[in-house]
Amino acid sequence: MVEKLTRMSDEASGKMKRAVFDNYRLFIKAGKAASQLEALMHEINSDFTEKERVINSLVEMSLFGDPVPELVDVEKELKVARAPEATQKQSEFAGSPVTALGDVVEGALVSSCSSFFSRYWRN
Numbered sequence: 001m002v003e004k005l006t007r008m009s010d011e012a013s014g015k016m017k018r019a020v021f022d023n024y025r026l027f028i029k030a031g032k033a034a035s036q037l038e039a040l041m042h043e044i045n046s047d048f049t050e051k052e053r054v055i056n057s058l059v060e061m062s063l064f065g066d067p068v069p070e071l072v073d074v075e076k077e078l079k080v081a082r083a084p085e086a087t088q089k090q091s092e093f094a095g096s097p098v099t100a101l102g103d104v105v106e107g108a109l110v111s112s113c114s115s116f117f118s119r120y121w122r123n
Helices: 002-022 024-064 069-081 084-089 097-104 110-121
Strands: none
Touching: 002 024
8 A cells, every 4th residue: 555655646747757857848938927017017016006096196286276396307308308399399388397296197097187177176
């Protein structure tokens, strides 16, 4: 009986080793894919966190009318990093702190949001 259990254990161990050896490349690929997915999820989380911070600052600025120091810093960074053609395209909005937020929050209609907030929450 003990011999039979020992033999079955050895067979199972051998099969497991063989399965790992046969699928080694698949395990490596799966591990790399999991690492890439983890990095992508971390990047997406960081992006959402940054956008949430900017939107909250925009709401605060539109409610109270005071410039938020963090947003002024972001605007300065964006002006330095902006390409000349991008500056020309947005020259009609020069000097507006909302312009910087429009660059940070992709696809946001900042002017519409600020007029909406100023219309409904300042009164």
